[in-house]
Amino acid sequence: MSTPAVQASAVGKVFASRSGDVIALEGIDLTVAAGEFVSLIGPSGCGKSTLLRLIADLDTPTTGEVTVFGRTPQQAREAQDYGIAFQQAGLLPWRTVTANVQLPLELHGVGKAERAARAADLLSLVGLDEFAGHFPHQLSGGMQQRVAIARSLAERPSLLLMDEPFGALDEMTRERMQTELVRICAESGAAVVFVTHSIPEAVFLSQRVVVMTPRPGRISAVVPVDLGQARGEGLREDASFFAAVTAVREALHGMPVPTPGGTRADLR
Numbered sequence: 001m002s003t004p005a006v007q008a009s010a011v012g013k014v015f016a017s018r019s020g021d022v023i024a025l026e027g028i029d030l031t032v033a034a035g036e037f038v039s040l041i042g043p044s045g046c047g048k049s050t051l052l053r054l055i056a057d058l059d060t061p062t063t064g065e066v067t068v069f070g071r072t073p074q075q076a077r078e079a080q081d082y083g084i085a086f087q088q089a090g091l092l093p094w095r096t097v098t099a100n101v102q103l104p105l106e107l108h109g110v111g112k113a114e115r116a117a118r119a120a121d122l123l124s125l126v127g128l129d130e131f132a133g134h135f136p137h138q139l140s141g142g143m144q145q146r147v148a149i150a151r152s153l154a155e156r157p158s159l160l161l162m163d164e165p166f167g168a169l170d171e172m173t174r175e176r177m178q179t180e181l182v183r184i185c186a187e188s189g190a191a192v193v194f195v196t197h198s199i200p201e202a203v204f205l206s207q208r209v210v211v212m213t214p215r216p217g218r219i220s221a222v223v224p225v226d227l228g229q230a231r232g233e234g235l236r237e238d239a240s241f242f243a244a245v246t247a248v249r250e251a252l253h254g255m256p257v258p259t260p261g262g263t264r265a266d267l268r
């Protein structure tokens, strides 16, 4: 078996605050295989973003260990093993679309011709070839988010870390972006850890949905989503899709998950 994209072992995170310690995460054990798409879902404050930040080396665990392709998160960051996309596209307004996509490559000393070729490929992948010379303010929110995704793929990461990347989009754009993300992941082979509040979004995108509970933030259930690789628009109206949505909803509400093979930890 290949090295997992992410391995979290007995991970805990405590934040000190004026009103006392906040146990953001406790006893988190999670393995994400190379090429696997895993969503984290759970009520506000259950530690989804904190877990993603630990994987991304934006913070460090209080207890336990996180590895990314067998390395520490810091080593993985330095090796450019992963790309990041958050709710705000975070594009630089004074740079054109292509210059935004090229930015990580520029920072790592990739030559001009290679940068331009890679950006052209990526903009084609996200369907924005015609907008390479535009500035971010000339694009819709969904288009800006696609630029951000193109940028996160610039260095061919084997892992994408995404924190509600479609949270600010209208429902139609959001569904289109989900379909595109499925296609992009299939083409790039990247593993994804995806934070969302939307059950249908988690189900549509993921091979497994990790359900978390707050105070302290723990994994309460892991729901496998067995919908195959070819996830087109038709899937959203399929009985298997509704069954998976129900399974995740029940896991979120702390009821038994009927899906065969689903694991469910003690909710305590």
Ligand SMILES: Nc1ncnc2c1ncn2[C@@H]1O[C@H](COP(=O)(O)OP(=O)(O)OP(=O)(O)O)[C@@H](O)[C@H]1O
Pocket: 015, 016, 017, 022, 023, 024, 042, 043, 044, 045, 046, 047, 048, 049, 050, 051, 217
């Ligand atoms: N830097 C920090 N300092 C103190 N407490 C923090 C910090 N970051 C997060 N927390 C606390 O840790 C807990 C988990 O926060 P986190 O942002 O990871 O939750 P979340 O599940 O992503 O929430 P949401 O769905 O609302 O984005 C919360 O109680 C939050 O207040």
